[in-house]
Amino acid sequence: MIIAIDGPAASGKGTVAKAIAAHYGLEHLDTGLLYRATAAAVRKMGAAADDAQAGLRAARELKAGDLADTFLRNRHIGELASIIAAFPAVREALITMQRDFAARETGAVLDGRDIGTFICPDADVKLFVTASPEERARRRTLELEARGEATPYGEVLADIRKRDERDSGRSAAPLKMAEDAVLLDTTELDAQAAIAAGIAAVEAVLRSQQGQ
Numbered sequence: 001m002i003i004a005i006d007g008p009a010a011s012g013k014g015t016v017a018k019a020i021a022a023h024y025g026l027e028h029l030d031t032g033l034l035y036r037a038t039a040a041a042v043r044k045m046g047a048a049a050d051d052a053q054a055g056l057r058a059a060r061e062l063k064a065g066d067l068a069d070t071f072l073r074n075r076h077i078g079e080l081a082s083i084i085a086a087f088p089a090v091r092e093a094l095i096t097m098q099r100d101f102a103a104r105e106t107g108a109v110l111d112g113r114d115i116g117t118f119i120c121p122d123a124d125v126k127l128f129v130t131a132s133p134e135e136r137a138r139r140r141t142l143e144l145e146a147r148g149e150a151t152p153y154g155e156v157l158a159d160i161r162k163r164d165e166r167d168s169g170r171s172a173a174p175l176k177m178a179e180d181a182v183l184l185d186t187t188e189l190d191a192q193a194a195i196a197a198g199i200a201a202v203e204a205v206l207r208s209q210q211g212q
């Protein structure tokens with residue numbers, strides 16, 4: 001079984017994806033980490049964020065072991081990742097790693113921006129997890145504070161809006177809801193309620209497929 005979960009930054013998709021994977025005994029890949037690790041490698045090379053050639057080289061050299069670094073969750077790396085992710089060649093270089101992960105026999109949950117629309121268009125279940133920009137900024141502000149990266153709410157909200165615009169506005173595999181995805185709005189939900197709603201949505205899709 002393949003479950004594709006997409007959504008904007010801080011929508012709760014990672015939390016929901018991890019819990020759904022644990023619930024069904026599936027492997028989980030946070031595909032944002034691929035773009036974050038690529039961005040971190042570009043930075044390490046000393047190249048500019050908008051250097052597409054450096055991005056391509058970094059994406060081609062990426063290994064699964066590069067995804068474990070907690071530094072990748074850093075706010076600035078997220079911003080760089082969003083810039084690098086707009087380059088079609090960078091995206092192309094990361095396709096195989098994602099599709100190979102999805103194809104594993106145990107089944108998989110992948111979360112990102114283009115999983116249901118592009119990486120796994122035939123996924124068994126697709127969810128689109130979202131929340132209002134203000135709520136996502138509130139969550140991200142708390143998260144950053146807990147990680148010792150305290151940032152004013154207004155700045156976080158501006159970051160979120162900029163990232164939404166870039167991720168949705170790019171021409172290569174932009175963030176958008178797949179036609180056959182189930183929408184999960186977590187604005188009014190805490191983590192536990194979002195997880196429960198996510199699992200209920202998967203169950204409903206699986207039941208409807210059994211009935212076919």
Ligand code: DC
Pocket residue numbers: 009010031032033035036078081082085086111112113114115163167
């Ligand atoms: O989900 P995240 O915040 O860790 O992702 C960081 C950036 O990576 C995001 O702003 C856009 C890019 N990304 C993407 O383009 N496609 C994906 N499937 C996952 C992430």
